[in-house]
Amino acid sequence: MRDYPVWYSRIFAVDPARRMGSNDSTVKSGSPSTDHLKVRGFELAPWQEKAVDAWCRGDPYGPFRGTLEVFTGGGKTLIALSCIARAAHRTPGLQFAVVVPTEALARQWRDQVLRHTDVNPRSLGQLGGGKRDSLRSKRALICVLNTAATQLPKLAEASEHLMLVVDECHRAGAPTFSRVLSTKAEYRLGLSATPDREELDDHGEPLSYDEHALGQKLGAVVYRFSLRDAREAGWLPDYAIHHHGVQLLEDERAKYESLSRRVDELADALGRFGVDTSRARSLSARSDDLGTTAQAYVAATSSRKDLLYRAKERARIALRIVANAAGRKIRPRILLFHERIEEAQALYEALVAACPNLGITIEHSRLPTSQRESAVTSFREGSADVLVSVKSLIEGIDVPEADVGISVASSSSVRQRIQSLGRVLRRGRSKAPKHAEMHLVYVAASVDEVIYSKEDWADLTGPGANHYWIWSVDASLDAEPRPGPPQTPAPTEEQEWERLGRAAPIEPVPYFGALPAREYSVDTRGTVRNAQDEIIANPQDVAGMVRSVRGEPGGRFYVTPAHHIVVVRKVEDGRSSLYAAGILREPFAARRLGGEGLTDFAVADLRPGSAYPGPTTKTRGTFFLRQKGGGRIERKLRGGIREFALDEGDAPPCANARRILEAWKNVSSAGFTFFVNDRWHAWYLEAGEPRFLAAIEGGLRFSSDESSDSRSE
Numbered sequence: 121m122r123d124y125p126v127w128y129s130r131i132f133a134v135d136p137a138r139r140m141g142s143n144d145s146t147v148k149s150g151s152p153s154t155d156h157l158k159v160r161g162f163e164l165a166p167w168q169e170k171a172v173d174a175w176c177r178g179d180p181y182g183p184f185r186g187t188l189e190v191f192t193g194g195g196k197t198l199i200a201l202s203c204i205a206r207a208a209h210r211t212p213g214l215q216f217a218v219v220v221p222t223e224a225l226a227r228q229w230r231d232q233v234l235r236h237t238d239v240n241p242r243s244l245g246q247l248g249g250g251k252r253d254s255l256r257s258k259r260a261l262i263c264v265l266n267t268a269a270t271q272l273p274k275l276a277e278a279s280e281h282l283m284l285v286v287d288e289c290h291r292a293g294a295p296t297f298s299r300v301l302s303t304k305a306e307y308r309l310g311l312s313a314t315p316d317r318e319e320l321d322d323h324g325e326p327l328s329y330d331e332h333a334l335g336q337k338l339g340a341v342v343y344r345f346s347l348r349d350a351r352e353a354g355w356l357p358d359y360a361i362h363h364h365g366v367q368l369l370e371d372e373r374a375k376y377e378s379l380s381r382r383v384d385e386l387a388d389a390l391g392r393f394g395v396d397t398s399r400a401r402s403l404s405a406r407s408d409d410l411g412t413t414a415q416a417y418v419a420a421t422s423s424r425k426d427l428l429y430r431a432k433e434r435a436r437i438a439l440r441i442v443a444n445a446a447g448r449k450i451r452p453r454i455l456l457f458h459e460r461i462e463e464a465q466a467l468y469e470a471l472v473a474a475c476p477n478l479g480i481t482i483e484h485s486r487l488p489t490s491q492r493e494s495a496v497t498s499f500r501e502g503s504a505d506v507l508v509s510v511k512s513l514i515e516g517i518d519v520p521e522a523d524v525g526i527s528v529a530s531s532s533s534v535r536q537r538i539q540s541l542g543r544v545l546r547r548g549r550s551k552a553p554k555h556a557e558m559h560l561v562y563v564a565a566s567v568d569e570v571i572y573s574k575e576d577w578a579d580l581t582g583p584g585a586n587h588y589w590i591w592s593v594d595a596s597l598d599a600e601p602r603p604g605p606p607q608t609p610a611p612t613e614e615q616e617w618e619r620l621g622r623a624a625p626i627e628p629v630p631y632f633g634a635l636p637a638r639e640y641s642v643d644t645r646g647t648v649r650n651a652q653d654e655i656i657a658n659p660q661d662v663a664g665m666v667r668s669v670r671g672e673p674g675g676r677f678y679v680t681p682a683h684h685i686v687v688v689r690k691v692e693d694g695r696s697s698l699y700a701a702g703i704l705r706e707p708f709a710a711r712r713l714g715g716e717g718l719t720d721f722a723v724a725d726l727r728p729g730s731a732y733p734g735p736t737t738k739t740r741g742t743f744f745l746r747q748k749g750g751g752r753i754e755r756k757l758r759g760g761i762r763e764f765a766l767d768e769g770d771a772p773p774c775a776n777a778r779r780i781l782e783a784w785k786n787v788s789s790a791g792f793t794f795f796v797n798d799r800w801h802a803w804y805l806e807a808g809e810p811r812f813l814a815a816i817e818g819g820l821r822f823s824s825d826e827s828s829d830s831r832s833e
Contacts (some may be wrong), residue, residue: 157208158238159201167353168195171343172202175309179340184210186342187289187310187335191350192542196311197232200285205237207283207307214307216283217261217276219268219300221291223249223489224496226262229287233260247271255279269297276303283307286338290314293334301337310338314538347538347545351582356545357554361581364441364599365564365590365606366433376566379424386417396639396676399651407758428563429459429529435467437591438528439474441559442506445524446478452523452557453499454506457540459529461486461510467528468508479503484510522546526559532571541581564590564606572605573634610634613680616700620685624703628669631687631700636678640708642666644673644790646807650710657711659808662686665701679704711808713737723801723815728783732803732810740796740819747791751781755822765820773821776814783814 164172171188179186184207190196200218208214218233220226226249233239239260245253248264252271255261256278263272269292276282284305286292289312292300335341350356368376387397393410395403400421403414438456445452458464461484468482481495481504499507499522507522525544530536537560544556562568577586588606589599611619616633640656642648646663648656666675669688678687684704690697717735726732743765744754753765767777780794780802794804794813802813 156212157205157214159198159205159236160238161236162198164198164202165195165355167345167349167355168199168202171199171345172206174343175203176206177342179342181339184306185308186339187312189312189314189341189344189346191345191347191355192313192539193546194313194345194350194355196287196313197229198236200287200309200311201232201236203309204283204285211281211306214281214283215255215259215261215279216285216307217247217255217263217268217272217303217305218285218287219263219265219272219292220287221265223264224492225287226264227493229262233262247275255282263300265291265297265300268303269300272300273303276305279304281306283309284338285309285311287311289334289338301334308338310334313542314534347541347580350545357556359545359556359558359585361541361558361560361577361586363577363586363588363605364437364559364561365569365588365602366431366437366561367591367593368431368563368566369433369593372427372431376424376427379420379427380567382420383417383424386413386420389413390417396651398637398639424567426460428566428568430463431529431563433591433593434528434561434563435463435470436595437561438467438526438559439470441524441526442471442478443475445557446475446505451505453502454524454526455499455522455543456506456508456526456528457530457543458508458510459531463529464508464510471506471508475506478505480506480508482508522556523554524557524559526561528561530560532568532574534571534575537571537575562606569606572607573609576609577605613682613685616680617683617685620700625700628665628688628699628701631685631698633680633687633698635689635698636680636685636687638679638681639676640679641676642674643792645788645792645805647805648708648808650708655711655713655805655808656708657808658706658709660704660706662702662704663807669699669701677701679708713810717810719799723812726812727786728813729787729806730812732801732812734799734801734803734810735797736795736803736810737797738795739798740800742793742795743802743820744793745780745784745788745791751784753777753780753820757824763822763824765822771821772818776816776818777820779814779816780820787811787813 171190175186175188176184178184188196188199190199204214204216207216218229220229226246230244230246233244234241243259245251245255245258245261246263247253247261248267253261255275261272261275276284282303282305284303284307286300286309289310292298345353367373390397390400390410390413393413395410395414397417400414400417403410404418405411406414442454442456445454456464456467458467464482464484468480471478471480479498481498483492483495487495495504495507498504522544525540527537527540530540541558544558546556562571586605588602588604590602591597591599611633613633613636616631619632620629639651640648640662642659642663646659648659648662650656662677663673665686666677666688667673669690676689678689679685680687684707686701686703688699688701690699713736718733719735721733723734741755744756746752746754753767754762755765756762765777765780766774767781768774783802784792792804794802796802796816796819800815800817800819802816803810804813805811
C-alpha cells in the first residue's frame with residue numbers, strides 16, 4: 121500500500137479502505153490507464169489548497185472549470201496536478217492534455233508529471249516539438265501550443281473523458297492559437313500569472329478576462345494569488361528591486377529626439393482624423409490616407425523602441441551589476457533578460473571577455489534546441505553562474521536558484537515586468553534563507569519611463585523594497601540615488617470616484633486619474649460611436665456632457681470601466697486637461713446595424729427626419745452632405761479622391777440629388793453623413809437612431825460614372 125500525505129486525504133476525502141489496492145494497477149504500454157491518478161512528493165500550502173478547492177467549485181457555468189491567476193513561483197504546476205488528481209478521482213480513467221507555449225516548458229511539465237504523479241512514462245506522450253503522440257494510446261499528452269491549436273481538437277475526439285489544462289493561458293488567446301480552446305473536454309483549467317490580455321470585443325470595448333474567449337472557454341478566474349498576495353503571505357524570499365536609469369549617448373539622443381518629433385507629428389495627423397494613437401496598429405491595414413498615416417506612426421514608434429532597446433549604456437551598466445554581484449563572498453546565480461537577440465549575444469560576449477572566472481551561458485530562439493537545453497540545465501544545476509536569455513525564460517521555465525535578475529531591456533508591459541520579477545522572487549530549494557535581487561534597467565528621460573506611470577511599484581512590491589538610481593555616461597562615476605521613480609501613477613478610478621463624492625458632478629470638474637482605455641466619439645448629431653466605429657444604442661445625452669467641456673458639439677471622450685465616469689479632454693492655451701463631465705446611468709450597448717428592419721411599410725408616409733423602420737444597411741453607398749456652394753453631396757473614391765453628385769438636369773439621378781438636398785435642409789443646418797440601402801432609401805443617424813431622409817430610386821450620378829447606368833459604389 122502506498123503512503124499518502126495528510127494533505128492528500130484532506131483534499132480528496134479518500135478513506136484508507138478505498139485507497140488500498142484500487143490504484144495499484146500497472147499501466148500497460150499502448151493503452152491509457154483507467155485508475156485514479158495519484159500525486160506524490162509535495163504538500164500544498166493552505167492558499168494552494170484553496171486554489172484547488174476554488175477550481176473544483178468552478179465558475180457560474182459549472183464546477184471543475186476555471187482559471188487560476190497565480191504569481192510566478194507560486195507552484196502552478198503542482199496546483200494543476202492536484203486539480204487533475206481531484207478530477208481523476210471523480211472520473212476514473214480520466215485522460216488529460218496540458219498545453220504549453222514552448223518546447224522548453226513542455227519538457228519541464230513532463231519532468232514534473234513523472235516526478236509528482238504515478239503516470240507511467242510509457243503512457244505520457246507529447247504533441248509538438250517533433251512528436252505526434254495520440255490520446256488513443258496515451259493517458260496524458262503534453263502539447264506545444266502552435267501544434268495543439270491545429271491538432272488537439274481532432275485528437276480529443278478519441279477521448280471519452282478529458283481534462284484540458286492550458287498553462288500560460290494568456291498566450292492561447294491570440295487568434296492564431298485560440299482554436300485550441302475548442303478542444304472537447306469536460307474538465308478545463310487555465311493557468312497564468314497574468315491572464316488578462318489587452319483585448320477588445322467586437323465593438324471595441326475592453327474585455328475583462330472573464331469576457332473574452334479565454335474566460336469563456338476555460339472558465340472565469342476563480343482564484344487569484346498576486347505578487348502582492350505572495351508578499352503579504354510570506355511566500356517570497358527577502359528581496360530588493362533596483363531601478364537603474366541610464367543615459368543615451370549623444371548620437372543616440374539626437375536620433376531619439378528626431379524620431380520623437382516624427383512620432384508627435386504623426387500622432388497629431390491621426391488626431392486630425394479623429395483617431396487616438398492606441399488604434400494605430402489596428403488601422404494600419406487600411407489602404408486609404410488614414411491607413412498610410414497609421415502605418416507611418418507604427419513604424420516610427422517601432423524605430424524609437426528599437427533605438428531604446430539597443431542603447432549602448434544598457435550593456436555597460438548590466439556588466440557593472442554582474443561584476444559587483446560576482447565579487448561577493450558567496451557568488452550568486454545571475455539571470456539576464458533582453459528583448460533583442462543581437463544585443464543579447466553582444467552582451468554575452470562582453471561578459472565572457474570581462475568575467476573570465478564566471479561560467480556564462482546564453483539561451484535564445486536561434487540556437488539549436490540541444491544547446492538551449494544545455495544552457496538552462498547548466499544554470500539550473502549550478503555549473504553556470506550567469507545565463508543570458510531573450511524573452512523565453514520570462515514565462516514558465518523554472519529556474520528557482522536564480523538569486524539576481526537583470527532586466528537589461530524589456531517592453532512597457534506591466535505583465536512582462538511581473539513575469540521577470542517572478543523568475544527571481546522564487547523561494548530557493550535549499551533551507552538556507554535566500555536574498556533575491558532584481559535590477560531593472562531603463563533609459564532615463566525617454567518613453568521607457570512610462571512603465572512607472574502604469575503601476576505603483578511600492579504598493580505592488582512593498583514599502584522599502586524599491587531603490588532608484590541614475591547613471592552618468594562617465595564610466596568613472598558610480599550611480600547616484602534617486603528619491604523615487606521617474607514617474608508616478610495617476611490616481612485610480614476608485615480614488616477619483618471618492619474625490620467626486622461618489623456622485624455625478626453637477627458641472628465639469630478636473631479629472632486627475634489616468635486616461636481611461638474606453639474611447640468613444642460623438643458627432644454633431646449626437647450619434648456616439650466606439651473605437652470600432654460601432655453605433656452606441658443608448659447615448660444617454662453624452663453629447664451634452666461633451667459640449668459642456670469643449671464648448672462645441674461633437675468630439676472624443678472616454679468612459680471609466682467601473683463607475684462609467686465620462687471623461688473629456690479639453691485643450692486650452694496649448695495645454696491638455698481632463699474633465700469629468702458626468703456619469704452614464706448604464707453601460708453603453710452597441711447597436712448592430714445591418715439587414716434587420718421592416719420591409720412592409722409605406723415609405724410615402726415617412727417624412728425627412730422620421731424614425732426609419734427599414735433595413736439599416738449601406739449597400740448602395742455612404743455619402744456626405746456638405747454646405748459648400750449652398751449644399752453638395754460628396755462621396756469618396758479610392759486614394760482619398762472626393763467628388764460631388766450631379767444635381768443639374770432632368771435625369772432621375774440629378775432629381776434624386778435635389779430631393780436629398782431639399783430633405784437635408786428640412787432636418788439640419790449642418791452637414792452630416794447618410795447611407796443608401798438596397799431599397800434605395802437614404803437614411804442617417806440622429807443620436808444613434810436611424811432616421812429617414814428620402815427615397816431615391818435609381819440612386820445618384822457622379823462625374824466619374826462612365827454611363828447613365830453607373831451608380832455610386
